[in-house]
Amino acid sequence: MEIQFINPFTKNLLSLATDGLLENCALIFPKKNGAYRIVNDDNYTENFGYQWNKFAGTQVDKASKLQISKTRFFAETNWDKEDLAGKNILEVGSGAGRFTQILLDHTNANVYSVDYSNAVEANFQNNGPHERLNLFQASIYEMPFAKAQFDKVLCLGVLQHTPDFEQSVKALTDMVKPGGELVVDFYGINGAWTKVHAKYMYRPFTKRMSHENLYQLIEKNIDWMISTSIFFSKTGLGPLLNRFIPVCDIEGTLPTNLPYDQLRELCVLDTFDMFSPEYDNPQKISTVKRWFEKYGMTNVWGGKIPYDNCVASVVKGIKKQ
Ligand SMILES: C[S@@+](CC[C@H](N)C(=O)[O-])C[C@H]1O[C@@H](n2cnc3c(N)ncnc32)[C@H](O)[C@@H]1O
Structure with a gap:
């Protein structure tokens, strides 16, 4: 079935053209870089x-x-x-x-x-x-x-x-x-502990930082944060202590046995993703x-x-x- 396009603001029908979406033959929404x-x-x-x-x-x-x-x-x-x-x-x-x-x-x-x-x-x-x-x-x-x-x-x-x-x-x-x-x-939302986490403590500040400054801050600190997090995980105390290190959940979300450079890049990305968004509203499965x-x-x-x-x-x- 052909998909029908509409202007979400006026609800008028649109047609798809190579350079954009047209309303009554007029280009309304241009196509740029794909x-x-x-x-x-x-x-x-x-x-x-x-x-x-x-x-x-x-x-x-x-x-x-x-x-x-x-x-x-x-x-x-x-x-x-x-x-x-x-x-x-x-x-x-x-x-x-x-x-x-x-x-x-x-x-x-x-x-x-x-x-x-x-x-x-x-x-x-x-x-x-x-x-x-x-x-x-x-x-x-x-x-x-x-x-x-x-x-x-x-x-x-x-x-x-x-x-x-x-x-x-x-x-x-x-x-x-x-x-x-x-x-x-x-x-x-996984119980009362969900928001007891470095992410929710620092987010009010980090989400207001410029993206470049936040990225640089993470880049500078990522190596000690990775090694501390891995150390805590090895001691068996990861689930208890790692939530206080301002780094992504390495143990619980990333593949093990990656080359260090690849692990590092994934960690910088996931940590930036943790601290930069305007909204971070977890939800209960039953509510959804x-x-x-x-x-x-x-x-x-x-x-x-x-x-x-x-x-x-x-x-x-x-x-x-
Ligand atoms: C954490 S990223 C996930 C991206 C991708 N699904 C993935 O798993 O890699 C969240 C994405 O949602 C997008 N997003 C947030 N609010 C949105 C909205 N109101 N409408 C559409 N996309 C939105 C963001 O721009 C961002 O790319």
């Missing part, structure tokens, strides 16, 4: 634009030669590669395109990929141009698509970084066609399940899915017919 631009870069996700263009290939399997994105994608979605052929998939908050790459290289799906930040340029660098890829710089709340058209909607690692988690879930459910599926993962049901999803499943040495909080459901 992406249709519904918004400009000046919004709360600027940090992500900086981050993903600086670390464009770090988490993208075909560049890193790791399988972290592929493993996570299939563990969480459980989608059948063959079944996706010819299907229309909407990916929201695609960042540098680690999962866009999996969809393009491991399935024959048509991919519509959205990010609010200039990360769309990193995604295009990694995955474009490609006949099955359509990239949009747009907000989850104002996407240029008519409702209920997509066979599958995917949103990984994004919802906690939006200002209104519930409205973001609603915006995603709106895009799923009857009988289609929505899969999300997000930072889960309830919102799925409230906004028209059925067969809703929520739980923890393990992959590699990580565990993700995942909710999925099918749009009511």
